[in-house]
Amino acid sequence: DAGVIQSPRHEVTEMGQEVTLRCKPISGHDYLFWYRQTMMRGLELLIYFNNNVPIDDSGMPEDRFSAKMPNASFSTLKIQPSEPRDSAVYFCASSLDLAGGTDTQYFGPGTRLTVL
Amino acid sequence: ILNVEQSPQSLHVQEGDSTNFTCSFPSSNFYALHWYRWETAKSPEALFVMTLNGDEKKKGRISATLNTKEGYSYLYIKGSQPEDSATYLCALSGSARQLTFGSGTQLTVLP
Numbered sequence: 001d002a003g004v005i006q007s008p009r010h011e012v013t014e015m016g017q018e019v020t021l022r023c024k025p026i027s028g029h030d031y032l033f034w035y036r037q038t039m040m041r042g043l044e045l046l047i048y049f050n051n052n053v054p055i056d057d058s059g060m061p062e063d064r065f066s067a068k069m070p071n072a073s074f075s076t077l078k079i080q081p082s083e084p085r086d087s088a089v090y091f092c093a094s095s096l097d098l099a100g101g102t103d104t105q106y107f108g109p110g111t112r113l114t115v116l
Numbered sequence: 117i118l119n120v121e122q123s124p125q126s127l128h129v130q131e132g133d134s135t136n137f138t139c140s141f142p143s144s145n146f147y148a149l150h151w152y153r154w155e156t157a158k159s160p161e162a163l164f165v166m167t168l169n170g171d172e173k174k175k176g177r178i179s180a181t182l183n184t185k186e187g188y189s190y191l192y193i194k195g196s197q198p199e200d201s202a203t204y205l206c207a208l209s210g211s212a213r214q215l216t217f218g219s220g221t222q223l224t225v226l227p
Contacts, residue, residue, distance in 0.1 A: 043160075109158070
């Protein structure tokens, strides 16, 4: 398996532009997570899905952020309009649904977003 | 809400030294404790998952223990090598599946 795939790996955009980040989870995984890594806040969960359904989006910073998972093999995280403070590395992760909460999350390579 | 604290924040050791760092949690109300290894410019990589008090896991020179009664987990690295340099993250998973991460311990192994 190729692991979790994210695209693009790097994105540089100007303030006000729409940004779409993409993720392909590991085939067969039931859960998909979107994280953001910043120097100030470390690794923080934005939203996660179970069987394509959003379960908890309480970590989404504000209405400018939205995420979708139209099918089991694809998810997007959209920022519209983007702002300089959105600059960060965005990670996608996926996991199986194992009993007892022991499922390991497998992380993608991340998308480094820079908003000028 | 799950709270996770890691110490020290950063650590420098000489090649060949053994080292350990701590993940502490005030409450044992979680399903599993995870350790991840995160190299610069790469993505976090899972090391261990532990659930029971007294659990011990080992992978090569790296091992981990879990003490839920006293609220801590230790990660040990025996004979540190420069390639062990990374940030080591501890995370707790609850019933809702999301991971709550600590801020990590940044390890630098000097040749």
